[in-house]
Amino acid sequence: MQVKLTNIVDKFALTSKDFISSDGLSYLIEFENQKILFDSGDQSLILENNMRLLEIDPKTIDKLILSHGHYDHTFGIEYLLSARGDTTPLEIIGHPYSFKERRVANFITRFAAYLKYKMVNFGFPNLSKELQDRYIPKPVTEPFELTPFLTTIGEISEWPEKDSKNKTLAIKIDKKFVEDDILDDLSLALKTKEGIVLVLGCGHAGVLNICARAKELYPQEDIKMIIGGTHLVALKEEKDLEYVAKKLEEVYKKPMLFFSHCTGEKATKYLKNYFGENLVKSFKVGETLSFEC
Numbered sequence: 001m002q003v004k005l006t007n008i009v010d011k012f013a014l015t016s017k018d019f020i021s022s023d024g025l026s027y028l029i030e031f032e033n034q035k036i037l038f039d040s041g042d043q044s045l046i047l048e049n050n051m052r053l054l055e056i057d058p059k060t061i062d063k064l065i066l067s068h069g070h071y072d073h074t075f076g077i078e079y080l081l082s083a084r085g086d087t088t089p090l091e092i093i094g095h096p097y098s099f100k101e102r103r104v105a106n107f108i109t110r111f112a113a114y115l116k117y118k119m120v121n122f123g124f125p126n127l128s129k130e131l132q133d134r135y136i137p138k139p140v141t142e143p144f145e146l147t148p149f150l151t152t153i154g155e156i157s158e159w160p161e162k163d164s165k166n167k168t169l170a171i172k173i174d175k176k177f178v179e180d181d182i183l184d185d186l187s188l189a190l191k192t193k194e195g196i197v198l199v200l201g202c203g204h205a206g207v208l209n210i211c212a213r214a215k216e217l218y219p220q221e222d223i224k225m226i227i228g229g230t231h232l233v234a235l236k237e238e239k240d241l242e243y244v245a246k247k248l249e250e251v252y253k254k255p256m257l258f259f260s261h262c263t264g265e266k267a268t269k270y271l272k273n274y275f276g277e278n279l280v281k282s283f284k285v286g287e288t289l290s291f292e293c
Contacts, residue, residue: 005027005227005288005289007286008050008285009039018053026073029199041073042075059083065186069100075125077092094186095140095184095185100173101126102122102169102170104122104169105167123171149192153214155186165234192293195223197227198225200229203231203232211226223252229260232259235267245275
């Protein structure tokens, strides 16, 4: 069976059409007659524009999976639900924390963020009652099998390797804002005929912790490819990037890397120099990758 992955929202886009690039992320996963959206990007306008250019009808989306609840992965939901109209409610799968409100933790920084972004909530969007009725939340913490070949890898609560947290936000739990540990970070494992393909949203749990979890789920399979955001932008020192690169080489046998979104230019350049351009590729809005499962 062929599975196709299309980049809808990301940091870089093909210039052959009027795609809009942004700091958000959204991928479409297609197989047989199924269409699963992984994240919805950071703006409804951008998701609408790029889906239109790619001739993707929002009404044909069967499920939405959230990699986590930060706004750059969830704020396109408003367009998606509006455009679907009164069709069957959309199932949204994600960690329970993915559906929570978030805000900038520090008060002074919060005010500056409001002036810049004109918003207070940086988590799951505040939707009207009408739009709330158009989706069904499905909170999951354990690995969840979407199909026999596509699985969420579940919550990673222990992070022995260096993580890639963003420590600037707080999350609202039980009516109180607390430090956001980003426990909702969720990745996908696609079991192909060649091995495991990992699809990441931001990879806040740390790309090495995500790889370790995938190997727990599929101990006999090699990780052949990693796609998406890794938040390696959070690793400021070259020695940390070198550590990640060596682990990917020695432990995980040099998988192909299609890193984008929040990976960061410094990390991408370092990995290209380390592994070479045959293993580190770009994946832009409008491009597709196909796999045999």
